[in-house]
Amino acid sequence: MVAAIDRDTKTVIRTTCPRDCYDACGIAVVKRADGLTRVLGDPDHAVSRGALCGKCAIAYNGAFVQPEARILSPRRRIGPKGEGRFVDISWDEALAETAERLQEIVAKYGAETILHAHYTGTCSLLAGGFPQRFLNRLGAAEIDPDSICNAAGHAALGYLYGTSSLGFDPRTAKDAACILVWGANPSAAAPHMHKYWLKETPAKVVVVDPVRHDTAAGAHLHLQPFPGSDAALAFAMLRVMRDENLIDRPYLAAHATGWEEVEPVLDRITLDWAEAATGISAAHIVEAARIYGRGPSLLWLGQGLQRQAQGGNIFRAVGLLPAASGNLGKAGAGFCYLNGGARKGLDGDDVEGTALRRNTKRVISHMDLVDTLSDAAEAHGLITWNINIAASNPQQRALHQALRRDDLFHLAIDPFPTDTVDFADIVLPAATFLEFDDIVSPYFDLTLSAQRAALPMMGQSLPNQEIFRRLAKAMNYAEPELHEADGPILDRLCRQAGLSGFAELAEQATVTLFRETVLQFADGKFPTESGRIEIASAAAEADGLPRVPQPAIEARPPKGWFRLLSPASPWLMNSSYFQDDKIRAKAGPEDLVIHPADASTLGLTTGVEVQVKNDTDSLTMRAVIDDRIPAGIVLAHKSRWPKLLPEHRNINALNPGLRADMAQSTAVHSVLVQVKPL
Numbered sequence: 229m230v231a232a233i234d235r236d237t238k239t240v241i242r243t244t245c246p247r248d249c250y251d252a253c254g255i256a257v258v259k260r261a262d263g264l265t266r267v268l269g270d271p272d273h274a275v276s277r278g279a280l281c282g283k284c285a286i287a288y289n290g291a292f293v294q295p296e297a298r299i300l301s302p303r304r305r306i307g308p309k310g311e312g313r314f315v316d317i318s319w320d321e322a323l324a325e326t327a328e329r330l331q332e333i334v335a336k337y338g339a340e341t342i343l344h345a346h347y348t349g350t351c352s353l354l355a356g357g358f359p360q361r362f363l364n365r366l367g368a369a370e371i372d373p374d375s376i377c378n379a380a381g382h383a384a385l386g387y388l389y390g391t392s393s394l395g396f397d398p399r400t401a402k403d404a405a406c407i408l409v410w411g412a413n414p415s416a417a418a419p420h421m422h423k424y425w426l427k428e429t430p431a432k433v434v435v436v437d438p439v440r441h442d443t444a445a446g447a448h449l450h451l452q453p454f455p456g457s458d459a460a461l462a463f464a465m466l467r468v469m470r471d472e473n474l475i476d477r478p479y480l481a482a483h484a485t486g487w488e489e490v491e492p493v494l495d496r497i498t499l500d501w502a503e504a505a506t507g508i509s510a511a512h513i514v515e516a517a518r519i520y521g522r523g524p525s526l527l528w529l530g531q532g533l534q535r536q537a538q539g540g541n542i543f544r545a546v547g548l549l550p551a552a553s554g555n556l557g558k559a560g561a562g563f564c565y566l567n568g569g570a571r572k573g574l575d576g577d578d579v580e581g582t583a584l585r586r587n588t589k590r591v592i593s594h595m596d597l598v599d600t601l602s603d604a605a606e607a608h609g610l611i612t613w614n615i616n617i618a619a620s621n622p623q624q625r626a627l628h629q630a631l632r633r634d635d636l637f638h639l640a641i642d643p644f645p646t647d648t649v650d651f652a653d654i655v656l657p658a659a660t661f662l663e664f665d666d667i668v669s670p671y672f673d674l675t676l677s678a679q680r681a682a683l684p685m686m687g688q689s690l691p692n693q694e695i696f697r698r699l700a701k702a703m704n705y706a707e708p709e710l711h712e713a714d715g716p717i718l719d720r721l722c723r724q725a726g727l728s729g730f731a732e733l734a735e736q737a738t739v740t741l742f743r744e745t746v747l748q749f750a751d752g753k754f755p756t757e758s759g760r761i762e763i764a765s766a767a768a769e770a771d772g773l774p775r776v777p778q779p780a781i782e783a784r785p786p787k788g789w790f791r792l793l794s795p796a797s798p799w800l801m802n803s804s805y806f807q808d809d810k811i812r813a814k815a816g817p818e819d820l821v822i823h824p825a826d827a828s829t830l831g832l833t834t835g836v837e838v839q840v841k842n843d844t845d846s847l848t849m850r851a852v853i854d855d856r857i858p859a860g861i862v863l864a865h866k867s868r869w870p871k872l873l874p875e876h877r878n879i880n881a882l883n884p885g886l887r888a889d890m891a892q893s894t895a896v897h898s899v900l901v902q903v904k905p906l
C-alpha cells in the first residue's frame with residue numbers, strides 16, 4: 229500500500245479531506261525518516277489518485293501545521309471588538325465564563341436569543357454534527373446554514389422530486405451519452421471530477437454557464453446564458469425536445485403529475501425568444517436539446533445556478549429535463565445536486581441529537597442575520613463555529629458593525645484567527661481534521677471514508693465535539709447524549725452503513741458502499757406527497773409560488789450597471805486558506821474580470837484600478853479584461869479575509885443580502901454593481 233510515495237517513508241496514515249467539496253480526496257500523511265511530515269494525495273484513492281488540489285496541497289502543509297498560524301489556547305478579548313486583541317486563558321476559565329454568560333442570557337431573555345451560526349468549516353460527521361446536540365439542548369436559534377449556499381435548490385427539488393439529496397451514482401457515467409453540467413464549475417469546485425470523471429466518460433460534456441471556466445472550455449458544447457435566464461433555456465430545450473419527439477410520454481404518464489399544465493406553455497416558446505432571453509444562439513440550444521434529449525443523460529445541478537433572485541424557479545424548470553426526457557431510473561441517467569448521508573444509511577438525527585431540540589420555532593436565514601444581530605432585543609448571544617461570517621456573509625459593513633455590539637456575548641470556535649474570531653468575547657481553539665478521528669461522507673459519490681488522527685492536537689486545541697462536551701459539563705447538562713464519547717458514535721455510524729465498525733472503515737480508508745451502480749429512482753417512487761414527480765406542485769402553491777415552473781427571466785441590468793458573479797476561487801475554500809502566504813500569492817490581487825466590449829466603453833485596460841460600487845458599498849479592485857464572460861457581467865471570486873485586504877472588506881461588502889424566490893436563500897449572483905476607472 230502507498231508504496232509509490234517515497235523510499236524514506238517511515239509511516240503513512242491514510243485519511244480524508246473533510247472540506248465542503250465534491251471530491252472528498254483520500255489523503256496520505258507521510259512521516260518521513262528525517263522527521264518531516266507531508267500531507268499528500270493518497271495514490272490508492274480512486275478520486276485523488278496521488279494528488280490533492282493545489283489549495284489543499286499548500287494549506288495542509290502550510291497554515292494547518294504552522295503553530296504561528298493557529299489559535300493555540302482559549303482566549304479572552306481585551307481590546308475593542310474587531311481588533312483581535314486577546315489574552316490567553318485556561319480552558320477552565322473559558323468554559324466557566326462562557327457557561328455563566330450563556331446561563332445569564334437564558335435566565336433573563338430566553339435561550340432563543342442566543343443565535344448560532346455554523347457551516348462548512350469541516351464537513352466530517354462528528355465535528356460537523358455533534359455540536360448540534362448541545363445547541364439543541366440549549367435551545368439556541370440556528371441560523372439556517374443552507375440559506376447562505378443552496379437552500380433554494382433544495383426547496384425547488386423538494387417540490388418537484390420530493391428530495392434533493394438522492395442524486396445519481398457517478399459510476400453510471402460510463403453508461404451516459406451526455407453529461408450536462410449546469411451552473412457548476414468542477415474545474416474549481418470539484419477539481420478531480422473535472423480532471424478524471426468528466427474526461428474518462430464516453431459521454432459528451434455540455435456545460436451551461438455564463439463563464440467559460442476550464443470545464444466549459446474543455447466541453448463538447450458550452451452554452452453561455454446571461455445569468456438568471458436559465459429557465460428560458462430549459463423551456464426552449466423542452467420545446468425542441470417536443471418538436472423532435474424526444475419527450476418520454478410513457479415515463480411522464482407513469483411517474484409524473486402536471487405535465488399537461490406545462491405543455492401548453494411550450495406552444496408559446498420560440499427559439500427567437502429564447503435566443504434574445506438567454507444570449508445563446510438557436511443552433512446551440514437545438515444541439516444541446518438533441519444531445520440531452522436522446523440520452524442517456526446525466527444532469528449535474530450546480531449551486532451557482534440557484535443563487536439567483538429566481539433561483540428556485542430556475543431549478544424547477546431545469547429539473548423538468550430529466551423527467552420530461554425519461555432520463556431517470558436507468559443506467560447513464562439521473563440528476564445530482566448532492567448525495568446526502570441518509571441514502572448511505574447514516575442517521576443524521578442521531579449525530580445531531582435532534583430529539584434534544586428545545587427551540588423548534590426560531591430558525592433565521594443568513595439573509596436576516598444582520599437585522600437580527602443589530603437588534604439588542606432579538607440577539608443577546610452568538611456562537612460561531614465552522615464558519616467565518618465576517619468574510620462569507622452579505623452586508624459585510626453592517627454585519628461588522630453589528631458584531632461590534634458590546635452587549636452581545638460572542639463565542640467563536642475556530643482553528644484560525646479569522647475576521648469573525650476578532651469580534652468574539654471568548655475564543656476556543658479547534659483542532660483540525662488532521663488531528664482527530666472522524667467520518668467523511670462524500671456528497672458526490674456513494675462512498676464512506678475515514679478521517680484519522682495523523683498529527684497531535686496543536687497547542688490546547690480540541691475537536692469541536694470535545695469542546696461541546698466540555699461546554700455541556702460546564703452548563704451542568706445531564707443528558708447522556710451530550711457526553712457520549714466519539715468511539716461509540718463512529719462505530720454506530722459505520723454499522724448504519726453496513727460495516728462492522730470504525731476499525732473496518734479506518735483499515736480500508738474509503739469504502740464503496742454499493743457493489744453495483746445504484747440507479748437513481750429505479751423503483752419509480754418519489755418521496756413527494758403523491759409519490760410521483762410533482763411538475764405541478766400543490767405544496768409550492770400553498771407556499772405562495774406558481775403551481776408549475778415558469779419560463780421567467782430576470783430583467784437585464786439597467787444601463788450602466790453590471791451583474792456581479794462571485795463564485796468559488798480555485799485557490800480558496802470559501803474564505804479558508806487565505807491566511808496562508810503561499811495561497812495569497814497564488815490568488816493574486818482582487819481582480820474584477822470585465823468583457824472587452826464593456827472595458828472599451830469604460831476606457832479600461834488590464835491592470836488599472838477600478839471603483840466597484842452600488843448602494844450597499846464600494847470597493848477598489850484591479851480590472852482584468854477577458855472575454856471568458858459575456859458583456860454585461862463582471863466576475864470576481866468570493867471570500868478573501870477582509871482584514872488582510874487593503875480596504876478591510878471583500879466582495880461581500882457589495883452584496884445587500886438579496887434573496888432567492890425560495891427558502892430565504894441567498895441570491896448572491898443577482899447583485900448589481902457599477903464600475904468606474906479610479
Ligand SMILES: Nc1nc2c(c(=O)[nH]1)N[C@H]1C(S)=C(S)[C@@H](COP(=O)(O)OP(=O)(O)OC[C@H]3O[C@@H](n4cnc5c(=O)[nH]c(N)nc54)[C@H](O)[C@@H]3O)O[C@H]1N2
Nearest residue numbers: 347348349350377614615616620641658794802803804866
Ligand atoms: N460573494 C459570495 N459569497 C459567498 C458565496 C458566493 O458564491 N459568493 N458562497 C457562499 C457559500 S456557497 C458558502 S457555503 C459560504 C461558506 O462560508 P463559511 O462556511 O463561512 O466558509 P469558510 O469561510 O471557509 O469558513 C469556515 C471556517 O471554519 C473554520 N474551520 C475549519 N475546520 C474547523 C473545525 O474543525 N472546527 C471549527 N470550529 N472550525 C473549523 C475555518 O478555519 C473557517 O474559518 O460562503 C458563502 N459566501
Ligand SMILES: Nc1nc2c(c(=O)[nH]1)N[C@H]1C(S)=C(S)[C@@H](COP(=O)(O)OP(=O)(O)OC[C@H]3O[C@@H](n4cnc5c(=O)[nH]c(N)nc54)[C@H](O)[C@@H]3O)O[C@H]1N2
Nearest residue numbers: 411412413416417436455456530531532795796800801802
Ligand atoms: N475551490 C473551491 N471549491 C469549492 C468551494 C470554494 O470556495 N473553492 N466552495 C464549496 C462550496 S461551499 C460550494 S457550495 C460549491 C459550489 O460549487 P459550484 O456548484 O460549482 O458553485 P459556484 O462555484 O458557486 O458556481 C458555479 C458556477 O455557477 C455559475 N453561475 C452563476 N450564475 C449562473 C446562472 O445564472 N446560470 C448558470 N447556468 N450558471 C451560473 C458561475 O459562473 C460558476 O461558474 O463548491 C465547493 N467547492
Ligand code: SF4
Nearest residue numbers: 245249252253281284
Ligand atoms: S478540497 Fe476538494 S479537491 Fe481539495 S483536497 Fe479536499 S477534497 Fe480534494
Ligand SMILES: [Mo]
Nearest residue numbers: 248376377378
Ligand atoms: Mo456552499
